[in-house]
Amino acid sequence: MATTTQAEAVLAEPPPAGPAKGTRIRGDRRRGIALHVSLLFGVLLSAFPFYWAVIMSTHTSTEIFSYPPKLLPGSHFGDNLSKLxxxxxxxxxxxxxxxxxxxxxxxxxxxxxxxxxxxxxxxxxxxxxxxxxxxxxxxxxxxxxxxxxxxxxxxxxxxxxxxxxxxxxxxxxxxxxxxxxxxxxxxxxxxxxxxxxxxxxxxxxxxxxxxxxxxxxxxxxxxxxxxxxxxxxxxxxxxxxxxxxxxxxxxxxxxxxxxxxxxxxxxxxxxxxxxxxxxxxxxxxxxxxxxxxxxxxxx
Amino acid sequence: MEYAGLSQYRYLLTDTDFWSSIGTTLIIWALATFPMIFLAMVTAVMLNSAVRFKNVYRFAYFLPNVTSVVAVAIIFGSVFSTNFGLVNALLQAVGLDQVAWLNTPWGIKVAIATLMTWQWTGYNAIIFLAGLQTIPGELYEAARMDGAGPVQTFFRITLPLMRPVLLFVLVVSTVTGLQSFSEPQVLLQSTANESTFSGGPDHAGRTMVLYFFQQTFDNNDFGYGAAVAWGIFLVVVIFSIVNWRLVQRRGED
Incomplete structure (x- = not known):
C-alpha cells in the first residue's frame, strides 16, 4: 500500500502554480523569512531522530544512560561496530x-x-x-x-x-x-x-x-x-x-x-x-x- | 483438515481480546492521524508559498518515509526510553515528572502514534502539495481582490478544492494505519514477556494485526487466524467507508 502511493505522489507532480502567490510572498520579505524558518524547523524534526541515532552509535551505553543526553559525537563508534x-x-x-x-x-x-x-x-x-x-x-x-x-x-x-x-x-x-x-x-x-x-x-x-x-x-x-x-x-x-x-x-x-x-x-x-x-x-x-x-x- | 463451520467466527464475536485490539488500533490510529493530517496540511501550504528550495524541502520531508520501520522503531524506542530517552530528558529539563512511556497503556499508544506521525507527515504533505498546485492562482488573486484574509482564503478556497486529496489521504491512512504491525512489534518486543506479538505490558499496544500474528504464528492456530484476518478486513472496510462518508458530507454544507 505504502509503495503505491509513494510512487503516485512523486509522479503526480503537476505544473507549478501560477505566479500570483509567488509575487505576493516575494513582496513581503519578513513573511518569507518566517516561512523558511518554520519549514526548516520541520526539516529539523524530520532529521533529528537520524542525527540522534548517529550520535548514540558513537557512545558506550554507560555514556548514553547518563544525564543530560549526549548531543555531540563520542569516540566509541569503532567499539560499537566490532560488538555489532x-x-x-x-x-x-x-x-x-x-x-x-x-x-x-x-x-x-x-x-x-x-x-x-x-x-x-x-x-x-x-x-x-x-x-x-x-x-x-x-x-x-x-x-x-x-x-x-x-x-x-x-x-x-x-x-x-x-x-x-x-x-x-x-x-x-x-x-x-x-x-x-x-x-x-x-x-x-x-x-x-x-x-x-x-x-x-x-x-x-x-x-x-x-x-x-x-x-x-x-x-x-x-x-x-x-x-x-x-x-x-x-x-x-x-x-x-x-x-x-x-x-x-x-x-x-x-x-x-x-x-x-x-x-x-x-x-x-x-x-x-x-x-x-x-x-x-x-x-x-x-x-x-x-x-x-x-x-x-x-x- | 476438519470443517469447522462458522464456529471460529462465532468465537471471534465473543473474543474480548480481539475487541480490545480493535479499540487499541483505533486509539493509536486517531492519535496518529489527526495530528498528522493537520501538520501535513500546514506544511503543504507553507511549501506551496515557499518559492525557493522547494525540491530540497520535498526531499527532506520525504526522507522519514523511505527509511525502514524496524530501524526507525528502534530509534524511537530510545527517544521514549524511561531512563535516558530524549522525551524524558526534556520533561526533566522543564521540571516535570518523567513518564515510563513504554510501560503505561497511554504512554505506549502515544509512542507508537508519534512514530507513525513522524514517518507519514512529510509524505502526506507532499501529496497535499501536489493537490495545492492544481488550484489556479487566479482564484487566490480574486479572493485577495475581494479582501479575503489568509485564514478565510484557506477555509473558503483551499480546503473545499482540496477535498478529493484529503479524502485520498484519509482513506490511505485508514487502510495502512489500521493494519499497523511493525511499529508496535519492534517497539514493544523486548518489554513483552509472553510473546513478541503481545504488544507490551497489559497488551496496551496490541493492534489487530499483532493479535492476528499472535494467534496464527505463535499459537499456530491457522483456522482462527484466518477468522481474525477476515475480522480485520471487515473493520478496515467499514471504517474506511465511515471516514469517506464523513468527509464527503461535510462538503455538502
Missing amino acids: FDSIDFFGSMLNSLLVAVSVTFLVLFFDSLAAFVFAKFRFPGRRTLFAMMMAIFMVPAQLAAIPQFVIMAKLGWIGSMTSLIVPAAANAFGIFWMRQYMKGAIHDELLDASKIDGAGFLRQYWHVALPVVRPGLAFLGIFTFMGQWNDYAWPLIALTNPDNVTLQVALSQLNGVHGTTDYGMVMTGAVLALVPLLIVFAIGARQIIADLGKGAIR
Whole structure:
C-alpha cells in the first residue's frame, strides 16, 4: 500500500502554480523569512531522530544512560561496530537482503511490464474478467494472504530460505496496474503497427518497442519495489525460521530484542548502518526521477 | 483438515481480546492521524508559498518515509526510553515528572502514534502539495481582490478544492494505519514477556494485526487466524467507508 502511493505522489507532480502567490510572498520579505524558518524547523524534526541515532552509535551505553543526553559525537563508534559484528551476521544478512531485493525488483519489472503490455495494448476474450480479478487481488489484505502463502511455502519446503521471500513477490497486482496505466498513454499504436509490418513478433515488440518507451515508469516501479523489499519485515519474520539466515530487518529486530534494553550504542550502530544502503538508493533514485520528469520523457 | 463451520467466527464475536485490539488500533490510529493530517496540511501550504528550495524541502520531508520501520522503531524506542530517552530528558529539563512511556497503556499508544506521525507527515504533505498546485492562482488573486484574509482564503478556497486529496489521504491512512504491525512489534518486543506479538505490558499496544500474528504464528492456530484476518478486513472496510462518508458530507454544507 505504502509503495503505491509513494510512487503516485512523486509522479503526480503537476505544473507549478501560477505566479500570483509567488509575487505576493516575494513582496513581503519578513513573511518569507518566517516561512523558511518554520519549514526548516520541520526539516529539523524530520532529521533529528537520524542525527540522534548517529550520535548514540558513537557512545558506550554507560555514556548514553547518563544525564543530560549526549548531543555531540563520542569516540566509541569503532567499539560499537566490532560488538555489532560479533552479535549478528551483519554482512551475511545484508547480502540476503540485497539478494532478495535485487531479485524481486528484476522479476517484478519483467513480469509486471509483460502482463501490463498485454492488458494495455491487446484485445482478447476474457481481458476484462482477468483484469477485474487482478484488481480484486490488489485489495486482499496482506494478513489474509499470509496464511495460505505460509502453508504453500511450507509444502514446497521453502520456509527458512530466501526463495520463500522471492517467489511470492515476483509479480504483483499493483505493479501490473501501474505499468498498464503508464503504457496505455506512452506506447502509441502506430508504433506497434509499424513494428508488426517490419515483422516483429510479440516478444520483440515488448522488448524493442514497449520497454524503451516506458523506462521512466520502470524506474519508479523498480526503485519502490527495491525499497519496499528492503524494508519488508512482517513476512520475513514469519518465513525465515532459521535465526542464523535472515534478512537485515529481521537481524536488526533480533538485535533489538536481545540487547535492546542493555546495549543501546551497539543496537543504534546496527540501525544506522542498515539505513545507509537505503539512503543511497533513495538519493540516486530521487535524482533519476527529477531528471526524467525534467526531460519530459513521457510524450 | 476438519470443517469447522462458522464456529471460529462465532468465537471471534465473543473474543474480548480481539475487541480490545480493535479499540487499541483505533486509539493509536486517531492519535496518529489527526495530528498528522493537520501538520501535513500546514506544511503543504507553507511549501506551496515557499518559492525557493522547494525540491530540497520535498526531499527532506520525504526522507522519514523511505527509511525502514524496524530501524526507525528502534530509534524511537530510545527517544521514549524511561531512563535516558530524549522525551524524558526534556520533561526533566522543564521540571516535570518523567513518564515510563513504554510501560503505561497511554504512554505506549502515544509512542507508537508519534512514530507513525513522524514517518507519514512529510509524505502526506507532499501529496497535499501536489493537490495545492492544481488550484489556479487566479482564484487566490480574486479572493485577495475581494479582501479575503489568509485564514478565510484557506477555509473558503483551499480546503473545499482540496477535498478529493484529503479524502485520498484519509482513506490511505485508514487502510495502512489500521493494519499497523511493525511499529508496535519492534517497539514493544523486548518489554513483552509472553510473546513478541503481545504488544507490551497489559497488551496496551496490541493492534489487530499483532493479535492476528499472535494467534496464527505463535499459537499456530491457522483456522482462527484466518477468522481474525477476515475480522480485520471487515473493520478496515467499514471504517474506511465511515471516514469517506464523513468527509464527503461535510462538503455538502
